[in-house]
Amino acid sequence: MTSLLNNPEFWQYLSIPVIAALIGWSTNWLAIKMTFYPLEFVGKPPLLGWQGIIPSKARKMAAISVDATISKIGTVQEIFEHIDPKVLGAHIIHTVDPRIEEYVDELMLKEHPTFWENLPASARRMVYERVRKATPQLVDNLVQDVSDNIEDLLDIKGMVIDRLAKDKQLLNRIFLECGDVEFRFIINSGLYFGFLFGLIQMGVWYLYPAPWVLPVFGLLVGWATNWIALNVIFRPLHEHKVGPFRIQGLFLKRQPAVAASFCHIVTHEILTVGNIITAILEGPKGDRARNMVKKHIKPLVDETAGMGKALTQMAFGPAGFATLKNQVGEKAISISQSSFNNPMFEQDRARAVESIMVERMVALSSEQFQDLLRPCFQEDEIKLIMVGAFLGMVAGISQLIFVFGETLL
Secondary structure (H helix, E strand, C coil): CHHHHCCHHHHHHHHHHHHHHHHHHHHHHHHHHHHHCCCCCEEECCCEEECCHHHHCHHHHHHHHHHHCHHHHCCHHHHHHHHCHHHHHHHHHHHHHHHHHHHHHHHHHHHCHHHHHHCCHHHHHHHHHHHHHHHHHHHHHHHHHHHHCHHHHCCHHHHHHHHHHHCHHHHHHHHHHHCHHHHHHHHHHHHHHHHHHHHHHHHHHHHCCCCCHHHHHHHHHHHHHHHHHHHHHHCCCCCEEECCEEECCHHHHCHHHHHHHHHHHHHHHHCCHHHHHHHHHHCCCHHHHHHHHHHHHCHHHHHHHHHHHHHHHHHHHHHHHHHHHHHHHHHHHHHHHHCCCCHHHHHHHHHHHHHHHHHHHHCCCHHHHHHHCHHHHHCCHHHHHHHHHHHHHHHHHHHHHHHCCCCCC
16 A cells, blocks of 8 residues: 555546546636626737626626516516505605705795795795695605506616616626525536546546547546536426436526525615616606606696785796796606615615515526526537636646656657
């Protein structure tokens, strides 16, 4: 035994499966890193350099992600209903009510400062109260109108795609958090599969020590460890019973956990109330939404003027009265966007949407569910496998020269 351990040739042969394991681990690790990083292109475009596969095709990957998930687990109307328009209206009123005086003063001092400053305090208080009394019904009408037309006002697919395309770090995080277990398996499996291939390689090298054996096996290890790991994650698609064991793709077995992780990110960081309101007011149908706000809020000026409307119009002039109405509408739009900068409220509404999204995502078929993670490997998968194969071949050549002292010729 001692003579065997002291034999350099023994250690040379033993190094073959060890190095093969390291090749498998390192090429799989590199494949994962190259999938997500760097976020921006590094090098000299278009060929000399690299950008992570996901970030380089951010908009396409975001669209695939939306099509594979959000579009299948909830319509725009359903999502908005779970946010609950009545709760939104109540929140706006709760936010606005304490600042009624501030908002009225701001508008009046901007448009008609002399009139407002000379108005008796009792008259100003009457205006405040009229605004406070009229606002809840107007807000409720507005929110109901938005709810009734939400399918037309909100392009939820475009909203999510734009958000993820602009924030590549967030797009990466969705895939990385949802597939954390699978990515760790891919990396670690390179070690196991590489070692097994290395044992075969060692036997072949012992029986047939041709110079091409180590480079070719290195190439095969770099290629096969990636390929096997990807297939173990997504195959078999459906659960199969083999003796006492139940076999199914690793990612597919974790459907409930992945659904919870994905839906939490989407509802708490993308489909937030604030983001939805912004998308409605600034999206493709933003002009219609803004006009809707003005239509419902402008009557506030008439309500407030009350019996003195004719006198008010005379004091302001027709143009001044119309301008005041428009300014009230613009202020309402501004308030609509700022009212939801409340983390506690947003988290509460996010949880309401999250629960139904998780439930429906768990109910997706295996064919539908795999589309959440599978696309991030399918995009340029051949490039990753080729890089792994090339690095494996380089390691095999190095092993041939530096471990066994051979040459390629």
